Amino acid sequence: MSVTLLIEQLINGLQLGTMLFLMASGLTLVFGVMGLINLAHGSFYMVGAYVTALTTASTGSFLLGLAAGVLAAAAAGAIVELLVIRRLYGRQHLDQVLATFALILIFSEGTRWLFGSSPLWLSPPEALSGSVALPGGARYPVYRLVIIAVGVAVAAGLYLLIAHTRLGMRIRAGESDREMIGALGVNIRRLYTLVFALGAALAGLAGSLVGALQAVQVGMGEPVLILAFVVIVIGGIGSIKGALLGALLVGLVETLGRVLLPALFGQFMAPSEAAGAGTALAAMLIYILMAVILAFKPQGLFAAHD
Amino acid sequence: MTRPHLSPPHSPAAATPAGPRRWLDRQRLVHSALLALMLLAPVAAHLLGEVYYVNLASRIALVAMAAVGLNLAIGFGGMISFGHAAYFGLGGYVAGISAYHAFDGSLMMGLPGSDDMRVIWLAAVLLCGLLALAIGAISLRTTGVYFIMITLAFAQMVYYFATSWPDYGGEDGLPIYLRNSLPGVDTQDALSFFLICFAGLVLSLALTSRLMKSRFGAALTMARLNETRLATAGISPFPIRLVAFVISAMITGLAGALYADLNGFVSPSMLSWHLSGELMVIVILGGVGRLFGPLAGAILFVMMETLLGGLTEYWTFFLGLVLLGVVLFARQGVIGWLAGSERHG
Secondary structure (H helix, E strand, C coil): CCCCHHHHHHHHHHHHHHHHHHHHEEEEEHHHHHHCCCCCCHHHHHHHHHHHHHHHHCCCCCCHHHHHHHHHHHHHHHHHHCCCHHCCCCCCHHHHHHHHHHHHHHHHHHHHHHHCCCECCCCCHHHHCCEEEECCCCEEEHHHHHHHHHHHHHHHHHHHHHHHHHHHHHHHHHHHHHHHHHHHHHHHHHHHHHHHHHHHHHHHHHHHHHHHCCCEECHHHHCCCCCCHHHHHHHCCCCHHHHHHHHHHHHHHHHHHHHEEEHHHCCCCHHHHHHHHHHHHHHHHHHHHHHHHHHCCCCCCCCCCC | CCCCCCCCCHHHHHHHHCCCCCCCCHHHHHHHHHHHHHHHHHHCCCCCCCHHHHHHHHHHHHHHHHHHHHHHHHCCCHHHHCCCHHHHHHHHHHHHHHHHHHHHHHHHHEECCCCCCHHHHHHHHHHHHHHHHHHHHCCCCCHHHHHHHHHHHHHHHHHHHHHHHHHHHHHCCEEEECCCCCCCCCCCCHHHHHHHHHHHHHHHHHHHHHHHCCCCHHHHHHHHHCCHHHHHHCHHHHHHHHHHHHHHHHHHHHHHHHHHHHHHHCCCHHHHHHHHHHHHHHHHHHHCCCCCHHHHHHHHHHHHHHHHHHHCCCHHHHHHHHHHHHHHHHCCHHHHHHHHHHHHH
């Protein structure tokens, strides 16, 4: 186990963490403000990636593709909110789970219908396709570092938006007492649509950015969605701060576990067995982490709601 | 369920007084008709030599049985488990792994495999019960959205474990070359195997019915409706819920063991969260918390899959639309529509 590899995996973990934060912050915002559990959040991730891949392929500009992807995800979010989600706010969680599960089926099969089962490919822009030297001598792709930077910038922007703008004030007010802000004359329905579209845009941004690293295909949002669920359960549902901390924790544990555990098991097991047992345990590690955290704090690390 | 419901003025239920002892009420008729259909259709298919339809009926019976288990948690216990695929898949893997070791005579952690269905069923039920005890003990500390997400996450943990553990096929799954055996029954015969599945379904329905009529069922209902009131009566809600959750998982796990035998194959897809979602969909389509809801839902679901799937490759798109319509506009499900609202008494 070289230090270089460790540093490399550490940065990979940070990159996964920032992407998870983009997904989890939207989920947790929607739950915090509207009390809605949204399984279809991964579909906006997929919409972002598809639109970015298609736009980039036809215009040749990744930046244009990125903008189109984020806007398309936000638009998809707004439309879904107006047509479906709006009817679910007062409903039981079971209804919300099923309706948004239905949305996943519609989005996934609809996308497969339109674009087929074979994945689309999206490459990072030329300017960012190089690599930089890490301490220790290994080369690391610039694009992944840019993703981390974008994630950090978005986190800072989200903080400014929520803590220091009028919209953010309304979002916070909506979290603590939605009837009161309605009575004070805030257009609640428009606020909800806005928050939902904002969450969808963040998911779309994550999908667009990650789309350049992996295949853009149907179902790509689902593994990320489930990791994002683990993140917000660990962080405390409804808490942005919890989402940030949870995302970094899950990103690092997931990435480092896959490298370190097989190596650790190799110390006292035969190599073939160590690889099997290590990989299996690494795959389960974040869920074990979640179980341990919940055993001590059933509401997550930063519970925003009961 | 708990919502007040007005019967339409011309329905038979409203025309006659709803006495508790009436033998021929609408709900009972619908239940009997569903069971009779479920039993007679495959027998007819067998007589016509249509093995495909007999196997389709076995599939419906097993999916319904798995959903009966889930309905005990969701419908009767109010525990929205989004992770019942874990038990369905574990049951399947018990059947697969046991047959695998029986086939080549090797040992598994010192135990021999077996291709006797009775051994497999017992092992599947016990292991699913243990897994549900562990998952339930942690998950039931939480409520609401947390519970939904935690059960989902634990099921994913089992899923990833199965995909990354190479000994039993990993992502590729594990074939069962020869269907497991049951003394006195030719399990290779499609109709005989269907009858085993049907018996399992009827038993799980009977168990749920007995359970919900017992003191335990009353306590479970109260744990769902008003936890504080149950606690005031001196009964702690947590053990009641946990026991119901474990029984629910056992029923689903047994269905999974049979399902692996039906397909002659078990793979991580039996553990996937799509399957958890589909089981929930079946419970909802049929009618939440209604004894025969899962059966009605399973018939509708598998028929839609078969018929729509024959018409278009993209049938889940239309399943999504139907499901969305049911959740938004028709919350009583098929049973509510066929048999009217639930009778109490």
